[in-house]
Amino acid sequence: MKRALITGITGQDGAYLAKMLLEKGYEVYGLVARRSNCNYWRLNYLGIEHEVELIYGDVTDQPSLITALHKAKPDEVYNLAAQSFVATSWEQPVLTSKVTALGVLNMLEALRMTNSGIRFYQASTSEMFGLIKEEIQCENTPFHPRSPYGVSKLYGHWISVNYRESFGMYTCNGILFNHESPLRGIEFVTRKVTDGVARIKHEWQKELRLGNIDAKRDWGYAGDYVEAMWLMLQQDVPEDFVIATGRTTSVRDMCKIAFEHVGLNYKDYVVIDPKFYRPAEVDILIGNPTKAREKLKWTAKTTLEELIVMMVEADLERVANEKKK
Numbered sequence: 001m002k003r004a005l006i007t008g009i010t011g012q013d014g015a016y017l018a019k020m021l022l023e024k025g026y027e028v029y030g031l032v033a034r035r036s037n038c039n040y041w042r043l044n045y046l047g048i049e050h051e052v053e054l055i056y057g058d059v060t061d062q063p064s065l066i067t068a069l070h071k072a073k074p075d076e077v078y079n080l081a082a083q084s085f086v087a088t089s090w091e092q093p094v095l096t097s098k099v100t101a102l103g104v105l106n107m108l109e110a111l112r113m114t115n116s117g118i119r120f121y122q123a124s125t126s127e128m129f130g131l132i133k134e135e136i137q138c139e140n141t142p143f144h145p146r147s148p149y150g151v152s153k154l155y156g157h158w159i160s161v162n163y164r165e166s167f168g169m170y171t172c173n174g175i176l177f178n179h180e181s182p183l184r185g186i187e188f189v190t191r192k193v194t195d196g197v198a199r200i201k202h203e204w205q206k207e208l209r210l211g212n213i214d215a216k217r218d219w220g221y222a223g224d225y226v227e228a229m230w231l232m233l234q235q236d237v238p239e240d241f242v243i244a245t246g247r248t249t250s251v252r253d254m255c256k257i258a259f260e261h262v263g264l265n266y267k268d269y270v271v272i273d274p275k276f277y278r279p280a281e282v283d284i285l286i287g288n289p290t291k292a293r294e295k296l297k298w299t300a301k302t303t304l305e306e307l308i309v310m311m312v313e314a315d316l317e318r319v320a321n322e323k324k325k
């Protein structure tokens, strides 16, 4: 039986990845940062809270990572822990760098001290492309991050490449484009919209305040994307891969899909609020997943329409349940 350690297991991807690895017969360990409130709602939602072994630790605290590696004795480590919200990265740039950049180095060094043969996945991101240098971004597209988050992730990306080249470690960067689900954090735009649609439909909210709705993203379904993470660590040779759908859509058109699903017109509810504009914006992202398709035999299965409908339906149910209380 293979063993995996997931940092960020309480987040969106961590929960889906844990469920998928359990289904593949893995023994799954998760690193959880100590919070004043339990934050296991996603593991609960997927019905796996008691199937995974949780270990307290923090990626900014290297001894805790070494302890976790000793306890879990993993074959594979998936480093998903991050301060992952772009907007917050301007408000807490130092924290973002400590967690999202140096956290990666802490884990790589912990691996080197315990067992450098453990396979390592790093959660890289399309945010590293930022001010895009090519119309469609692939593994060789130059980077130009636009936020402290993007800059931190770029450090994590290159330090993982460097440990592969310096020490022959098995490290892979998954350059994942935006991926969403009913488990997405409420602060991200897709979930903010689907939750807003549900609240407006249930007459709990009158309007939805958003920032730059002309921004475009290549959105996929998180449940599809975690499969790609696992596939990367099953290859003979460690490499980096872009994971994307190859289609880009504006926030405006995504709103249209979500509101239309409940028979409403987004124009009647969306209010532009400059409070949600960013100091520097990533206007458009669109990924080329050819390498993943050819080498990993991976493709995105879920369309944006299917994804948004899935999210709206889940939020309608949540709001209905809240109303009953």
Ligand code: NDP
Pocket (backbone or CB within 6 Å): 007, 008, 009, 010, 011, 012, 013, 014, 031, 032, 033, 035, 039, 057, 058, 059, 060, 079, 080, 081, 082, 083, 084, 085, 099, 123, 124, 125, 126, 175, 176, 177, 178, 179, 180, 185
């Ligand atoms: P989430 O924000 O949902 O999850 C982040 C996780 O990291 C949470 O479990 C959080 O714990 C944990 N965490 C935060 N700080 C620390 C710390 N100091 N020590 C240990 N754990 C910590 O992100 P996603 O699941 O959406 O994304 C997973 C990874 O993939 C992240 O690294 C993200 O940056 C990256 N990524 C995500 C994309 C997306 O579209 N979703 C796109 C590309 C990359 P807690 O719950 O306690 O806060």
Ligand code: GDP
Pocket (backbone or CB within 6 Å): 086, 087, 127, 178, 187, 188, 189, 190, 192, 209, 210, 211, 212, 213, 215, 216, 217, 251, 276, 277, 278, 281, 282
């Ligand atoms: P990101 O790509 O990781 O920054 O994911 P987000 O979901 O946070 O944002 C995607 C895009 O939506 C960005 O270009 C934001 O500027 C834009 N956007 C527009 N309005 C909002 C909003 O109210 N909240 C968020 N989070 N993003 C918004």
